[in-house]
Amino acid sequence: MMLTDLTIAAARDGLRAKAFSAVELTMAHLHAIEALNPRLNAYITVSHARAVDRARAADAALAAGDACALTGIPLAIKDLFCTEGVRTTAASKILGPFVPPYESTVTANLLRDGAVFLGKANLDEFAMGSSNMTSAYGPVENPWKRRQDPNAVLVPGGSSGGSAAAVSARLAMGATGTDTGGSIRQPAAFCGIAGIKPTYGRCSRWGVVAFASSLDQPGPLARSVEDCAILLGSMAGHDPKDSTSANVPVPDFRAACRRGVKGLRIGVPREYRLDGTPDAIERLWRQGIGWLRDAGAEIVDVSLPHTKYGLPAYYIVAPAECSSNLARYDGVRFGARVAGGDLRELYERSRAEGFGAEVRRRVLIGTYVLSAGYYDAYYIRAQKVRTLILRDFTDAFATVDALVVPTAPSAAFAQGENMDDPIKMYLNDVFTIPASMAGVPGMSVPAGLDADGLPLGLQVIGRPFDEETVFAVSAAIEQAAGFTAVPALRAGG
Numbered sequence: 001m002m003l004t005d006l007t008i009a010a011a012r013d014g015l016r017a018k019a020f021s022a023v024e025l026t027m028a029h030l031h032a033i034e035a036l037n038p039r040l041n042a043y044i045t046v047s048h049a050r051a052v053d054r055a056r057a058a059d060a061a062l063a064a065g066d067a068c069a070l071t072g073i074p075l076a077i078k079d080l081f082c083t084e085g086v087r088t089t090a091a092s093k094i095l096g097p098f099v100p101p102y103e104s105t106v107t108a109n110l111l112r113d114g115a116v117f118l119g120k121a122n123l124d125e126f127a128m129g130s131s132n133m134t135s136a137y138g139p140v141e142n143p144w145k146r147r148q149d150p151n152a153v154l155v156p157g158g159s160s161g162g163s164a165a166a167v168s169a170r171l172a173m174g175a176t177g178t179d180t181g182g183s184i185r186q187p188a189a190f191c192g193i194a195g196i197k198p199t200y201g202r203c204s205r206w207g208v209v210a211f212a213s214s215l216d217q218p219g220p221l222a223r224s225v226e227d228c229a230i231l232l233g234s235m236a237g238h239d240p241k242d243s244t245s246a247n248v249p250v251p252d253f254r255a256a257c258r259r260g261v262k263g264l265r266i267g268v269p270r271e272y273r274l275d276g277t278p279d280a281i282e283r284l285w286r287q288g289i290g291w292l293r294d295a296g297a298e299i300v301d302v303s304l305p306h307t308k309y310g311l312p313a314y315y316i317v318a319p320a321e322c323s324s325n326l327a328r329y330d331g332v333r334f335g336a337r338v339a340g341g342d343l344r345e346l347y348e349r350s351r352a353e354g355f356g357a358e359v360r361r362r363v364l365i366g367t368y369v370l371s372a373g374y375y376d377a378y379y380i381r382a383q384k385v386r387t388l389i390l391r392d393f394t395d396a397f398a399t400v401d402a403l404v405v406p407t408a409p410s411a412a413f414a415q416g417e418n419m420d421d422p423i424k425m426y427l428n429d430v431f432t433i434p435a436s437m438a439g440v441p442g443m444s445v446p447a448g449l450d451a452d453g454l455p456l457g458l459q460v461i462g463r464p465f466d467e468e469t470v471f472a473v474s475a476a477i478e479q480a481a482g483f484t485a486v487p488a489l490r491a492g493g
């Protein structure tokens with residue numbers, strides 16, 4: 001077996017048993033990046049020298065017998081996390097050559113636990129998108145190929161598309177992502193890997209470039225449910241620097257993966273049955289329900305009546321917060337500046353030049369829905385809908401322990417598809433947005449392939465701060481699915 005094929009759990013054991021060194025493990029990944037990243041474009045920045053230095057330090061720690069949870073484990077970091085001394089772009093031209101003088105809390109936690117950062121992963125600009133097509137640093141190629149049409153270049157999903165493609169193609173053992181409306185779960189599903197959006201407040205947002213602050217939540221992507229549990233255990237925790245960070249203990253997520261589902265009540269919300277969902281996804285969903293029943297769970301039909309209002313309400317709340325968060329990029333204090341005759345012209349030119357089309361669209365929508373006269377009609381109304389969506393989940397969780405639904409309404413689509421109509425692109429988020437609006441945890445698990453050989457994910461949604469049950473149910477699906485397919489483009493493949 002190649003080093004790049006190992007899970008994080010197996011690599012930890014191998015490092016401790018001295019079967020290979022941290023430098024060897026890191027070098028194997030750096031070589032894979034060298035070979036494949038020019039094509040996949042999963043990384044915007046590769047921090048070769050830093051990674052080797054950290055791997056050497058990891059070997060020293062291992063030799064001294066004081067290894068931590070992630071000592072020597074090579075990871076990709078979504079380029080939305082500020083990393084001290086390493087350029088952070090948010091995949092936007094407007095941040096230009098910005099090099100943060102500080103480290104985000106989540107990445108600092110990973111470094112504390114010994115992780116090796118290979119580089120900064122590509123994403124949709126400011127995490128706005130579902131395809132990685134809006135990156136100012138170019139699109140990412142999904143390493144999976146359609147059996148019938150292997151020349152089509154598919155998107156990895158988004159916004160954490162670089163993270164998902166890197167992990168899937170074995171250019172990293174795991175990655176950080178952020179999820180505002182599906183940006184961890186949907187790319188995980190498109191790339192055949194696992195990813196969890198934790199409860200809002202579980203991981204600190206401090207040092208993560210803000211998109212929509214009441215929705216943004218960091219989380220891990222990896223090739224197994226257990227690996228996600230290991231990563232989340234390190235990333236999570238209370239942070240006084242983020243006022244929305246929850247002061248709750250971080251449980252042993254890894255142990256939760258082994259709990260099983262016997263006696264759990266698992267809900268199937270009828271509103272997630274949508275016209276136009278491909279048969280393969282409907283079939284996989286039914287199969288997933290069957291697996292959980294066979295593993296000892298009780299399956300319960302539930303209703304989340306306000307589901308259909310989630311998407312429209314999200315596309316008011318998220319742009320509103322985005323327009324306010326992105327007001328700071330004025331050409332004066334950060335990044336790129338385009339000179340103008342006066343200050344106003346400097347603002348206008350810098351923002352027109354610095355932001356891509358999708359970001360400009362969102363800023364315009366957000367400014368509109370927040371403007372006097374429309375604020376009550378749109379923003380306040382969307383916030384009320386949000387309360388109703390949360391109430392739906394609260395009511396459902398009074399009778400069930402978790403929900404199982406599809407992650408996305410399609411498999412990975414080709415670059416250029418869904419680009420003519422923003423609404424079509426936004427529909428990708430239909431199954432992920434409700435959990436985001438409610439702030440509850442959701443995990444995508446690779447569960448099967450469609451007729452084209454492309455991966456499909458199932459999503460497990462849980463109670464606030466009950467990621468343990470989410471991991472238990474996800475691990476049960478993973479075990480029953482026995483998903484062993486690998487992408488066409490991968491290290492050594």
Ligand code: GLN
Binds near residue numbers: 129130158183211429
């Ligand atoms: N695709 C969604 C959007 O474009 C979600 C993005 C995200 O979760 N960051 O807003």
